[in-house]
Amino acid sequence: MIGSAQAFVDILKTIQRCAKVDVPVLINGETGTGKELAARALHYAGPRRAGPFQALNCGAIPDLLVENELFGHVRGAYTDARGTQPGLVELASGGTLFLDEVDALSYKAQGALLRFIQDGTYRELGGGTDKRADVRVVSASNKSLEALARAGKFRQDLMYRLNTLIVDMPSLRERREDIPALVTYFLQASEKEFSLGSKHFHPQSITDIISYGWPGNIRELENFVRRAYLLTDGQVIFQSPDKSPDHCSNLSPAGDGPARRCNGAQQAIVPFSDAKRLAVDYFESSYIAQLLRTTGGNLSRAAQLAGKERRAFSRLVKKHGIIRSDF
Structure with missing residues (x-):
């Protein structure tokens, strides 16, 4: 859990x-x-x-x-x-x-x-x-x-x-701050299961994911992440949750905004400071996971690649609940 x-x-x-x-x-x-x-x-x-x-x-x-x-x-x-x-x-x-x-x-x-x-x-x-x-x-x-x-x-x-x-x-709506960690976990699980390489979500997608209402809660989030992982050819996932849980909305890879916006009926307005904090949390957790994957779980080597002291990097690993043995 x-x-x-x-x-x-x-x-x-x-x-x-x-x-x-x-x-x-x-x-x-x-x-x-x-x-x-x-x-x-x-x-x-x-x-x-x-x-x-x-x-x-x-x-x-x-x-x-x-x-x-x-x-x-x-x-x-x-x-x-x-x-x-x-x-x-x-x-x-x-x-x-x-x-x-x-x-x-x-x-x-x-x-x-x-x-x-x-x-x-x-x-x-x-x-x-x-x-x-x-x-x-x-x-x-x-x-x-x-x-x-x-x-x-x-x-x-x-x-x-x-x-x-x-x-x-x-409900997942009552614990939105856990969404970045859950997304990272489900991406890692998908990578292990399907062996299609490391992937991460575009920042705009993360903002949409955090704001979405998730009526199906964690099960719906897991299904969305798995589907997005499988449907994305590159490393960056340009997909956001749609009102319908059966399909995804695609974001423009050029970064010029959504090709199709999420329906507002399922969206929640998240304050700017909260959205920024959650997006940063997701970046940190996915970035740390990428480094540990590259170094086979070697904390010292990962900290060196990140340009951070080992102790500070270790605190970030602990903060995001990342388990080194998974890499």
Whole structure:
């Protein structure tokens, strides 16, 4: 998890506090804010870190199969059940069960989950006896469970079982100062994956990226950076986010302004001083990454090429969270 914005630092502290207590946790947040990463951080920072981490996207499983996925089945439970299959609850025993999009569960599935959370027991489909599993349940939703409960679409008793502790993930709009570091990280990841050489964004593109609304949050940003990296032949990326997340706007390589401006509906007005600081942050992080890549991670040699003292250069590396071993 990458970031130094106060909203992000605060959520890391919340995760650390929640990890110490073995009770259910509900993670709220818009799509693409990193809810599963937060769930994994809760698991690996807590006392169950040595146990398994099992995840289920409740919105991606047909209602008829949810209980089968959670609790498993015995042979003969239904026509195609030719053998016994353990559910995720059993597989997660001693560890963490992460339920993403928990708001998508039907009322029937909610009742079965409630029973398990209440007493730790469940019954396989077709089974005749109750089984027990020691599991910590972490759930996530991009909708308000309280609002759904008031509307009669989510069991209130289950909501109170799931939200013993709550983690509210900040949107990318609430942590714009982390965007330069995230862009650098995703560019480095793309370079490693596709081996198309080192690339960086044009300063005007960075200004547009920082100002963009990012309704899809970090997932949308990652997708944009990967696409821009793949579609750019040279070292400088002349692309900016468009209102539509499915395509990019191209900037004129001659530097005479955008060939197509971003739609203002998705843009935020960033004060000049903030935009300048964030653009400088991006320049620093991408420049340092380029030097370390050139020197194979040799800090002294990179500092020498930059014309800076080793100690000052080391502070910049630390400031931007750059890991030398990645080079």
